[in-house]
Amino acid sequence: MLLATLFESGVKIEHYMVLATALFVIGVFGVLYRKNAIILLMCIELMLNAVNLLLVAFSTYFGQADGQLFVFFIMVVAAAEATVGLSILVLLYRNTRSTDIRLFNKLKN
Amino acid sequence: MSLDLIFYILGGLTIGTALMVVLSKHPVRSVLYLVLTFFLISANYVMMNAQFIAIVNIIVYAGAIMVLFLFVLMLLNLNKENEPKHSLWMTVGAMIAGGGLFLVLVAAMRDAILAAPMIDENSEKVGLVENLGQVLFTKYVLPFEVSSILFLAAMVGAVLLAKREKQTIE
Numbered sequence: 001m002l003l004a005t006l007f008e009s010g011v012k013i014e015h016y017m018v019l020a021t022a023l024f025v026i027g028v029f030g031v032l033y034r035k036n037a038i039i040l041l042m043c044i045e046l047m048l049n050a051v052n053l054l055l056v057a058f059s060t061y062f063g064q065a066d067g068q069l070f071v072f073f074i075m076v077v078a079a080a081e082a083t084v085g086l087s088i089l090v091l092l093y094r095n096t097r098s099t100d101i102r103l104f105n106k107l108k109n
Numbered sequence: 110m111s112l113d114l115i116f117y118i119l120g121g122l123t124i125g126t127a128l129m130v131v132l133s134k135h136p137v138r139s140v141l142y143l144v145l146t147f148f149l150i151s152a153n154y155v156m157m158n159a160q161f162i163a164i165v166n167i168i169v170y171a172g173a174i175m176v177l178f179l180f181v182l183m184l185l186n187l188n189k190e191n192e193p194k195h196s197l198w199m200t201v202g203a204m205i206a207g208g209g210l211f212l213v214l215v216a217a218m219r220d221a222i223l224a225a226p227m228i229d230e231n232s233e234k235v236g237l238v239e240n241l242g243q244v245l246f247t248k249y250v251l252p253f254e255v256s257s258i259l260f261l262a263a264m265v266g267a268v269l270l271a272k273r274e275k276q277t278i279e
Contacts, residue, residue, distance in 0.1 A: 011116045013223060019120045019153075021214045023127055029207035030131035033200065038136060038182060042143050045174065046127055049150055052166075060157040062224075063232030065244045068162050072245070075169050076256045080263035082174045086181045087270040093185050 016057035023050035037092070037099045041085050048078050116156065123149040140178050147171040159236035 023046060030043030052071045059067025089099060096103045126149060129142040147170045154163035234240050245253060 011113045013226070014218070015116065015120070017218050018215060019123065021211060021218070022124050025207045025211040025214075026124070026127045026131060028210055029203050032203035032206055033131060033195065035195075036136060038178065038185075039131075039139055042130060042139060042178065045170070046130065046143065046146065049147065049170070052162075053150055053153060056154055056157055056159045056162055059235065060159060060232075061226045063227045063229065063235055065235050065241055066248075068159055068236060068241060069245055069249050071162050072165065072241075073249075073252060073256060075165065076259065079169060079174060080259055082177060083263050083267045084270070086177060087267045090181060090184070091270055099185065 013057060013061050016054065020050045020054035020057070023047075023053065035100050035102060037089055037101050037104070038086075040101065041082065041089070045078060045082065048074055112156075119149060119152055119156065123153065136182050137179070140175060140182060143178075144171050144175045147175070154236075157236070158233060161236055161238045161241050 027043045027047035027050060030046065031040055034040060034043070052074055055067040055071050055074075059065065059071075092104060093099055123146060126142050126146045130139050130146060133139050133142060147166060151163040151166045151171075154160075154166060
């Protein structure tokens, strides 16, 4: 019902490609622009979601389930990455009392 | 309301909230905008008939990961922290890098030759739990098991990192 009409109703796969690219580029811009390490991790999540959106779009476009399962695995990896990244960040905060990435440029004090 | 109008509204709102994640000064506000972005992306998944992924996206991302971010923000007590001034060079450089990447990617995609969409009577059921589960537990059963090992490693790592050390630095 919905699917049969979505890609025939003027919404093309190119639209989703541009939307996903825009989201990805916003994530890249955030990583380059912001200084707060937590916001940086959030921008990485944003980039992962842009890729997920494109994978689901192509999965629907070709009628194959593989793309959606890739999204599933990306979510698994993102959850693990967020957990470990945030716990490392909490440890860094204990040492420096800040989450500014410019203070993290030394591996050894 | 036609479908492409819904697509344009959803896409515009998604890009707007994603920009607010990057541009808002307050970290908590950033997290809340990111939750909104994830809900809008889930709406996009529903548009594409991927119901299972839409629900999992809300549960895992908006529910679990973002609550984790919010907890860490509250624990670190960064609310009163005022963001340092961004240097003009960094801002301009980031804008040029982002805009250049966007142009290059879109230009590369314009030349891509795409096959026609494959829509038959089965393609409506692709995103449902039944079909996805069947593919997951037959074709992708090894990656599924390996991801459980990844979770175990992440769990051990998080516990190990969060444990307070006996002798603290300095």
